[in-house]
Amino acid sequence: MFGELLENVRRNVPLVHNITNYVTVNDVANIILAVGGSPIMADDEREVAEITSKSRALYLNLGTLNTRTIKSMLIAAEEANKNNIPVILDPVGAGFSKLRDEAIDQLLGQVKFSAIRGNMSEIKALLKKGSQAKGVDVQVSDQIGQDNLKSCVEFAKQAARALQCVIAISGPIDIVSDGEVAYCVYGGDKLMSRITGTGCQLTAMIATFIGANPRKVLLASVAAIAMIDICGEQGVRRMTDLDGNASLRNYIIDAVFNLTETELDKEARYETK
């Protein structure tokens, strides 16, 4: 099932327009290439509408948002919505500053999103559910685990209904919901949280999968998560004693590049709730 969605990515090579942060921009471009898409980064307000209109998905990432890029995001998203081009949001650092929260309110008020992916602190902040965001990383007490899985699944469903789009919450277990059903995706490795950009890359992969499979937003999001989880594990297995987060970043990108459709189908670990 997921293999077919990956095949669509590789056959259609969807162009993904990214308005993203300057910390992980190169990693985002490379992961889109690795999975089989084609990235373009552009954030000047004079060209974003034109570029979005020629793209298969628009990815907005709030990591280093500023007055100029917030305006560009709104212009690009309006163009995307007008042309039925899916818009995907990564609300990096939501809940951690007034500027971020004001921008999020504006975006949620004006834009129809297909999917939003964040860590639990960020998604709680979107719903104003007392997030204790810790910079761009998840607050430990917010994290999804086996012990609180049931309530996290319920929360993901509620969030999807409230925000009227697919919600993906990442962590030791990832949860994806459209408000009706929730997929819990297993895998990954805690070392993935020691690399800056795995979250941004994951959301970029979701955007790429959705760009190639616009009528299967929920499954496309699950497929992207299953894929990065498998590839995160493969990357960790490849590490030697001398390797750290820099090598792991590259190993994960390489694993995404090399993972076959059959392997994705065979190795994806998930259950529905």
Ligand SMILES: Nc1ncnc2c1ncn2[C@@H]1O[C@H](COP(=O)(O)OP(=O)(O)O)[C@@H](O)[C@H]1O
């Ligand atoms: N403790 C963990 N165990 C397994 N996988 C993890 C863990 N923490 C993060 N991941 C994986 O790392 C990727 C990025 O998620 P996350 O670290 O939550 O994003 P962000 O960097 O935006 O906070 C996801 O695929 C997630 O499954």
Ligand SMILES: Cc1ncsc1CCOP(=O)(O)O
């Ligand atoms: C460190 C940092 N600061 C602003 S954006 C950013 C990158 C966040 O990336 P991720 O959420 O994927 O870890």
Ligand SMILES: [Mg+2]
């Ligand atoms: Mg993040």
